Amino acid sequence: MQVYCTRPRGREQPPHINHVEEDYLNNGKMQQRYCSTCGMPLIIKNRYVALSEKGQGGFGRTFVALDLDSPGETLAQKRYRILKLLHPNTQLSPASLQLVERLFKEEAEVLEELRHNQIPRLYAFFELSVAVYSEYQIQDNSLSTNNEQKLFYLVQEYIQGQDLEKELLRLRSQENRNFSEAEILEVLSEILGILKFIHANPKKPLIHRDIKPSNLVRSGRDKQLYLIDFGAVKQVVQVVEEGADSSETVIISPGFSPPEQVHGKTVTFTSDLYSLAASCVCLLTGANPHTFDIPFNLEKWKTSANISPKLVKVLNKMLEPDPKNRYQSADEVLTALRREGILEVEKSKDKIIWFWGLLGITGLGTLLTLIWLLLTSKNPTPPFPPLSAEYFTRGEKSLLTPDIPQHFKNNPYCQDAFAKKDAGMKAFGAQNYQSAEKNFEEAIELFKKGLQSNPKTCYIDPETVIFWNNAKANNNNKAPFTIATVIPIDGKQEELKKFSEQLLRGVAHRQGNFNQVNNPTTNSTPGLNGRLMEVVIARDDNSQEISKRVAKHIINNQIPGDTRFKGRNILAIVGNFTSKVILAGAKEYHGKVVAVSPSSTAVRRFEKTPDSNYEYKLSKYVFRIAPNDAIAAKDLSKYIKNKINQNPTNNSGKITVFFNSEEIYSTSLKVSLTKEFDPNNLMGCDLFQKNIQSCIPLLQNTSFLMLSLGIGDTNLVFSALQISKVPSLGGDALYNDDKITTDDSNANLNENLANKANNLVLAIPFDVESAPESFKEESKQLWGTQKVGWRTAATYDALQVIIDGLQRQGNNPTRQGLYDVLSSKSAPFQSSGATGEIKFDYQSDRLVKPEDDNRLGVLVQVRDSKCKPEDKDDGVKYRFCRIDHEIP
Incomplete structure (x- = not known):
């Protein structure tokens, strides 16, 4: 340790x-x-x-x-x-x-x-x-x-959690936004409640003296805000060192400390209120308050915040330069917020009045009877908040491209394709499936022409391909059977949109084969006993909470706003995308419906061990296509040990791991890697708890830097690669190589990141170059390239597993029947797909055998040259080149 x-x-x-x-x-x-x-x-x-x-x-x-x-x-x-x-x-x-x-x-x-x-x-x-x-x-x-x-x-x-300074940085980097008014009102409500308490402390009323975003921590357990780091401790030191009077205020946080504190004058309760308001300005604008000349200019900052005039009015009164002109207590601020109608009135007093009123009306005996009934009866499960129709689609609206992407507007074929897609969606919503099928098919042909005319400004939209298959399935003389796929798109992060496209390509590919009239893959009639497949696309925003709610809708066969779906049954799910999000959804799936995740890799562990606080209790109703992180850790350790053996004299053999303890995938990969090395040679730095700069000292005697980071951590990766001078490694979350997307700033590998990431080695579950020739040829026909990336191949296989499991049940497949087939011990399930032979172990994870070494679990390296001399020049500066075969 x-x-x-x-x-x-x-x-x-x-x-x-x-x-x-x-x-x-x-x-x-x-x-x-x-x-x-x-x-x-x-x-x-x-x-x-x-x-x-x-x-x-x-x-x-x-x-x-x-x-x-x-x-x-x-x-x-x-x-x-x-x-x-x-x-x-x-x-x-x-x-x-x-x-x-x-x-x-x-x-x-x-x-x-x-x-x-x-x-x-x-x-x-x-x-x-x-x-x-x-x-x-x-x-x-x-x-x-x-x-x-x-x-x-x-x-x-x-308090294990994240302070609001880091939360703001995360919002700006991942969602390109600052705190909203609703989020600020939550901050004010919670922190003002704490200030009421400390300002009225009976033993000695306390003034915090140092309120700022970094001292407001949101607990990872209950999501409550905690007020940390009271300035009294720092004041003791400064009193002694600077010779100040112990009653004077000597703590200064530029931009957040009020004028009286900055000038060494007496602080009061209003000083804390000023600092809280300054913190709110920072969270609303993303800038330090001093950049707006606060408190001497209280107009300038408003133009950088999207909030109501009522909230501006309250915050500006808290920010008055003269303490006498501010609210004089936390209670006054809360009253003002309620008076302005932007904060709900507390209802606790109403409940007390109701209680005593009931006591007076019913008498003590009746009330005790009511209490006994409440205590002994089972608590009903509260209804889950339903999601809006914007989270689901079968073909009537787009989740992937509600607006035409900017780069598509430069290609007339693509513009026409989106117009046809829009016409198809309107027809689908009107149940005119024949017209919808025709419009979607024409849209696909236009996408193909746009791709041929200029691959940099157009590619084939996978959502349109799924909609076309859905229209075909509903235009059939037999009712379709339904599968759901859950994608992480949230409408804000471009990275999640790219990953969602990769997943939908895999679904569209396998659904298309299944619904095809002449099916060369299975050499059989289309569909299952004449029934074709439709796919409900749902989005979980890469959020645990939304994932639970999506799962509830799917389990109950309730698609918001889609009355025509009534009476249908969703048999299985392809998804979710990340290990953290599927863990939340799986609590709802368990015992009710099978989910096959193409990309979740966190190692299952059902209880903590003496050497680790890590656990991942994922339901066995979730089957997974990608090998878990233990495979990636073994591949990376083999690479590291080989490099050490090649140059033992100039190599300390020490490895520093940057990870994010708030992310399950990140922790799983870090824990898996720990098992492969002597603990004396492995040092960890938790970037959820620390900033990059505080981790720099660990790199001084390090031979390798392991970036055990996940989706949304691009900025952390970029910062780490900027400061590191040693060979760097990472996991599959840092890999994005589908060779399809057209946005130059995101295609292949972000060039700013790539400049620093040259020679970065990554462990990924699968190399699409190893896929069967039939899969690669079909991919080229569908998308214009064979290089669709491992996530697309894995999603294809996730749907392949579901189809095989349903077909083995006969004409009337069920949810439970699918689980029984996939988990059978007497007749172990086996299928074959783009990633090879698919079997599952007793935990519902992908079974990896020694003979799978060349296919499952591979290493790639970022290079600014061709991977092989015979490779074509595709105009891409940086590539992911497979290197595991180079390791003896």
Whole structure:
């Protein structure tokens, strides 16, 4: 286990990272361990072990620590804490040191008394005397010296989540937006409630002094906001170092601190209200408030925020330069927001009045009877919020291209194709399936002409191909049978649109073969007993919450706004896309419907283990085409070990892993990679908890950088590649090589990223070059190229599995019958598709055998040259070239 030394060090000095065996820490009678560099005790107070460094500032450093005395038999069950080290920047006299102790203890005692469910609890405050880091000798893991330094520690509750500064960065990079008015009202409502509490603290009313987005943390567990990092702690240090009076305010966060705080004047409750409003301006505009000359110009910022004049009015009053002109309490702000009609009135008092009214009317005996009935009756399942019709389509509207993409407008054939698609959708919505089929078919022919005329301005829209097949299925003399596919498109992120197109190509390809009149693939009549297939396309916005709601609609055969779908039955699902999102949907699928995911790869683990806090309890009703992350980790470890063996003298053999603990895929790949290496040689940096800059010191003695990052982390990848000077590796989420999309800024590999990613090695589930010739030839006819990418091939196979499972049931297939076929032990399921032979193990995962090594689980490398000398020059600067065959 990696353990950080907590000794104070210079700002530019790298951390001292040590390794302590986990078995040793599990031992209740363990002896102290010391830093191998400076001799500092590693088990602070014989209880706390620093696992990572979260941040640093003028007052000291902050660590995430494991509390060895917390409940739990194993380390995986122990609790995490925040461990704050206080150390002044200057050498203190004995008198100043005593002042630090007194002030810090006073402030800590006040913080310890705070009991609010949205303020991290303070568990302990203590001082520690340790040997000064100078000339010393370590013998037998013990340290002796006459010189000591005194350190001060705070231990607080650890809130696992993301602060609003990082949340804003994520929104801007992934969704190209700032916080909305509704989101800001939620922030105001929660934080004002906390401020009401601390400002009225009976022991000592508190002023936070340092409210800003980075000190507002959204819990990953309950999504509540927490107010962290009270400025009182920092004030103690600055009082001593700068000689200020302890009643003065000396903490300054540019743009967020009010004028009185900046000028060293007395702060009041209104100072916190100012900082909260400044934080809201930052979240609404994406800029630091000082760029708008706040508070001396309260008009300028409004043009950069899309909010109502009523909210502007309230925020500007909170931002008044003179504290006397602001609201004087958090309660006043809440009242103003309700008076303006932009915040709901609290209803808790109404409930109390109702309770006592009921008591007066019914009498105590009747009321007790009612309470008993409530306690003993089963709670009904609350109805799920239904989704709008905009989340589903069979052919009446487009989820993929509600508007014609800009680059298509430069191609007249493509413009005409979209006009035909629009006519087809109108006909489909009117149940004129013959006309819809004709219009969709004509649209496809126009897309093909547009592609031939200029591949850079047009490609064949897969959604139109599915709509054409759906119209054909509904225009048949027998009612179609229905499959659903769930795509991650959200209408905002271009990356998710590209991935959605790749998935729909696979669905369209296999559906087209199945519905084909002369079916060369199966050499049989079209469809199943004369019934053709229609596909309902649903979108989950790559959101866990939306995924659950989509699943409910599918399970109940309820397509919002589609009254004509009544009486039909969705037999199975192709999807969802990411491991995180399908986990949420699978809780609804379990026992009700089979889902076959083409792209989820997180390793299933049904309980946490002593060496890892990771778990992934995915229902066995979810079958998966792509091999899981354990395969990718083995391929990458083989590559790394081969490189180390080639050059052992100039290679430390150490690997740094950048990962995102909030993303299941990222954590799964990181945990899988950990199993392949000596823990002494593997260092992790969680980019959900830290910024890139704080991870840089780990790269100083690193031979390889592993980017265990997922969908939506492009900016993190770009930043990491900019600072890294060592060979870099990654997983399949960083791969996008369908050779089809026309938008030059996104096709193949983003060139800005590619410039930094040259020679980046990625582990992917499958190489489409290994697909059967029939699949590649059909792909060329459908899409104009054979190189459709692994996600398209895997989605083709997901639908192939469903079709085979339904056909084996005879003329009347059912949902449960499909699960029974795919999971049968007596007659193990087997199919053949674009990615090879498909079998599933006992967990419903893709079964990978040694003979599959050349097909499943491959390595590719970004190169700025042709992969093979004989390759054609396709005008692409960067390519993904397969390299696993180059490794002995």
